[in-house]
Amino acid sequence: MKRMKRKNLKTTALCLLASSFLLTGCKTVINVTVEGSSTGNGITVDYGKDTAEVKTAETMDAPDTTGWDSSKKIYAYCWDTDFENKLNVVLDHYPQYKDYVEIVVTGQSGTSYEYKTTIDTAFANGSKYPSIIAADNDVAKLWSEDSSKTIALNKIGITDEMYANSYNFSKQYGTYDGDITCMTWQACPGVFTYRADIAEEVFGTSDPDKIQSILKDWDSFFEAADKLKEKGYYIVSGYDDIKYAVLDSQEHPWVSNVDGLETLSLDDSVTEYLELAKRLYDGGYVDKASSLWSSTWSANMSENGNVFGYFGCPWFFGSMKDLGAEEGAWNCCVGPASYHWGGTYVMAGKNSTNPELQAFLIYELCCDPDVAYDIAVEYGDCVNNKAANEKLIKEGAGTAAVLKDQNPTQTLTDAALNIDLSNVSYADSSIKGYIDIAAKGYLNGTFPTETAAVNYIKQQAQIELGLVVK
Known part of the structure; x- marks a missing residue:
């Protein structure tokens, strides 16, 4: 069974705000024109409410x-080199396989048409067939659902029971027609990272649990923003800092x-983002x-900045350090909403020359x-x-x-339990690009109303x- 029916792939160069610290400025996004169904047989899996319980997972023998x-x-x-580094951790555990694996680092943007072309060309010519493909979560579904x-x-021996200790959101993203078609080694849960000194000054505490109670939902977030504004601080650097946290509240697939x-059917998360962004912008928050x-956004992280916090994720902590944030000056809490930011998913080429090794390396990673x-x-x-x-927590x-x-691991894993990616589609990255432009236009007057922006x-x-x- 073919898992999807997508054809007539095309590209447009769309200038998007970067979705990771590795990308800045313009980002080339793969846009897809679709004929027919991309939903396969429509088999869905309900993974239920996630918990922190550690299960006894099935294991795989080394070939x-x-x-x-x-x-x-x-x-x-x-x-x-990020994926290369992580796969090399596996190969350090199992050096007997090093002569049988070549990691091809293309040096392209992971969300670019060039990367897609490189992978698809390798699929077609067969000389260096892609047994394992790493793809950014913005575009991984273009392969995982094809x-x-x-x-x-599961057709190469990686069972759901082997993946039992993964977070539900990663299984939601990776499941198509009832089967897991891609996996990830990394969780990229989002949290709210804040200046401890500003927290002490304005709220009388920098304790993460107490700050969480202050920022527990969006109403509380804006109440805190008022208190920060009175003291001369912005709650976040820019209006679009909140976009991942808001848009991940998607109630149905777009x-x-x-x-x-x-068919496109936008849900309330889109209008909520436009409304909250405008409230932040117009309210002087x-x-x-x-x-x-942007350079201003980065500069506001410095110890001389007047920004209370940033929405970020695990890789963002390193990014903050690189951008000049003071070491040991910040804390983090879950914040007003659970969300994810980024992530790399791993897929298996269907005609591998060594499916045993292919499966084992994906399993190990x-x-x-x-x-x-x-x-x-x-x-x-x-x-x-x-x-x-x-x-790690113990x-x-x-x-x-x-x-x-x-130690952020407890906070990050608390956030991970409540992320829901069951509504993500292959086109969401492109749609979010349009949302970025619409939000900016709504705030600067290009689109006079929320309806015009939508x-x-x-x-x-x-x-x-x-x-x-619709």
């Missing part, structure tokens, strides 16, 4: 290399199949010169708690493994330099993505 020759070599594709290129992981047609990844623990300690990832995170490992006497999003989705608009 025996006896009799292997050069024909058993496989190729793993990625766009930068059975002409990738294969459901793209679904209606009578055989790919943010620096109007700031936007995500995404399911083995010992590998996950080592990745967390060495690279600072919040890993997608509850057993590893339980150990040992006090996994600290971040910018945080003041706080109509722009719908128009672009119809023109660029070929979606039917």
Whole structure:
């Protein structure tokens, strides 16, 4: 069964605000024109409410290399050295496989058309066939939901029980037609990171639990913003700091199949983001010169800045340090909403020359708690493994330099339990690009009303993505 029916891929160069510290300025996004169904047979899996319970996970035996020759070599594709580093942790555990794996780092943007072309060309020509493909969560579904290129992981021996200690949101993202078609080693839960000294001055405490009670929902967030404003502080740097936290409250998919047609149906998370962004901007709660990844946004992190906090995620702690945030001056709490920011998913090419090794490497990277623990300690990832995170919390490992006497792992994992990615579609990244432009236009007057801003999003989705608009 082919898991999707997508064709007529096209691209447009769309200038988006970057979604990770590795990307700044313009970001080339793969836009997809769709004919027919992308929802396959419509089989869904309800993973229920997530908990921190560590389960007894099934394991996979390491394959025996006896009799292997050069024909058993496989190729793993990625766009930068992050995935390379993490897969090398696996190979350090199992050095007997190093001669049978070549990691191809393309050096392209992970969300670019160039990266997609490189992968698809490798699929087509066969000389260095992609047995393992790493893809940003913005675009991974373009492969994970295409059975002409990738294969459901249970078909190569990676069972759901092996992935039992992953967070539900990663399984929601990776499940298509009832099967897990991609996995990730990293959890990228979002939290709210704040200046401890400003918290003490304005709220009389910097304790994460107490600050969480102050920022527990959006109404409380704006009450706190009023108190900060009275003292001369912005609650966040720019209006768009909140976008990931708000848009992850999606109540239904933005793209679904209606009578055989790919149809756009925006939910209230879009209008809520526009409303909250305008409230921040017009109310003087943010620096109007700031936007995500701008020089002003970065400068506001310094010890001389007047910004209370930033929405961020595990990799963001390192980004803050690189951008000049003072070490040991910050704390973090879950904040007003659970959300994710970023993430890399791993898929299996359907015609691997060595499916045994292909499966084992994906299993080790995404399911083995010992590998996950080592990745967390060495690279600072919040890993997608509850057993590893339980150990990290008990040992006090996994600290971040910018945080003041706080191990973020407990806060990050608390946030991870409430993330819901069950409504994500392959087109969301492009739609969020239109939302970015609409929000900016709504605030600067290009779009005089919220309705005009929403109509722009719908128009672009119809023109660029070929979606039917409700």
